[in-house]
Amino acid sequence: MHSQFSSTMRFYRDSLQKVPWLSLTGYGVLIILNGLLVSLFLPATWQRSFLRFLLTAPLILILAKDLACFPLSVGRMKAAKARGAAWPHRLCAVLPPEFLSFMRLERTMWRGLLNWVLRRQLPARPTGKPLGYLERGSYGTVIGIIFVAMFVEIPFDVLIASVIAKSPGQIRTLHLAFGLIMAYSLVWVLGDRWYVQGRRCHTLTDTSLELDLGARGFGSIPLNAIARCDRLYEPSQAWCIRNAYPSYAIRKLTPFDAPNVVLLLQPGCDVQLTLFQLTRGGDGPIFLYLDQPELLIDNIVGHDAR
Known part of the structure; x- marks a missing residue:
């Protein structure tokens, strides 16, 4: 019985370790959305307790993932120590790799935006046969739609702010929030565009x-x-x-x-x-x-x- 329980726990631990954090976040969002839909059909006396439980469900998923990945985090920290890494790098080794990769991706997008503003060029690609992915793809169309949607959204944001806000201070706060969200989105779009449009292809070498x-x-x-x-x-x-x-x-x-x-x-x-x-x-x-x-x-x- 004990061996069967241990093997079952190892199976669930290994399964949780393999699930990416991004997918786990998506599962948590789906749980909340489906739970909110179910709550519409519950009696009013049950809704408050159900909603409290619903908000804890994603936290339970995160806690389970943390516990399953704890041995991996310890291993990464020991490896960083063996390399002689500084304490900040050792502490970063404990964090989920997806979180660190997102921070690197954001930094890379800001660098791409700066390179786009300065009209810099990407390094030359390796010598070989180019395998393009933009000529017949939808990348340019999608980027164009995003740009149009962002600028069409401006008057709607102004209208929404004037409807839901109750004071001039709240209106200014909402306008600032909408503006920051749009500017941040523009950083990612232009940064990604500089990298993708600058390269345009994979390369097949010998x-x-x-x-x-x-x-x-x-x-x-x-x-x-x-x-x-x-x-x-x-x-x-x-x-x-x-x-x-x-x-x-x-x-x-x-x-x-x-x-x-x-x-x-x-x-x-x-x-x-x-x-x-x-x-x-x-x-x-x-x-x-x-x-x-x-x-x-x-x-x-x-x-x-x-």
Whole structure:
């Protein structure tokens, strides 16, 4: 009985360790939204108690994740100590990697905005065959829609502030809040655009596939680590379900478009990719969007034939 209980707890611990913090946050939001919907059908006497429980449910998820990841946090802290890292770096090692990656991503976006203002150019890409992802993709369209939506929203924000505020001071506060939110969003949009529009493609060299999607993702895949390169005609989630791959094992690198290529790696290959400034290894499938996926497929097949 004790061994069965221990194995069950290890299973749940390992499962929680594999779930990304971002996904866990999404689960918490879904719990709250579904709970609010359920509360509409409850008697008034039950609603207050139910809402209190509802607000604690995401905290329980976070606490469970913290406890499951505690051994990993201790291991990262010991590794930082062994490297001779300073105390601030050791303390940062205890934090969730996703949190640190978000801070790095934000800093990178601000740097991209500064480079856009100063009209700087990205470093030259590696020598090889370019594999574009912007010519036939929807990135430019999506960015245009975001810009239009942001500026169309300004009069609506002014109207909302004048309706819900009860004093001139509150109106000024709301205008300031809306302005800061819009400015912060603009930083991310322009920063990301500088990186993506400046690179515009991945690169296939004689020995590797160099992935580069700006600040959102980059990495190098040795060609001898690629077992197969297949065209994708269905949503990536449907492909994963059909091939029995868990969602945490996959890596996806697209501007905004649905992936149309899937790379299957050799078993045991630990290919490191950085997605949203978080480096992840493994041999799980990698999903890409390319303007001309057949170029990559033909070159991978030709490399395997040699």
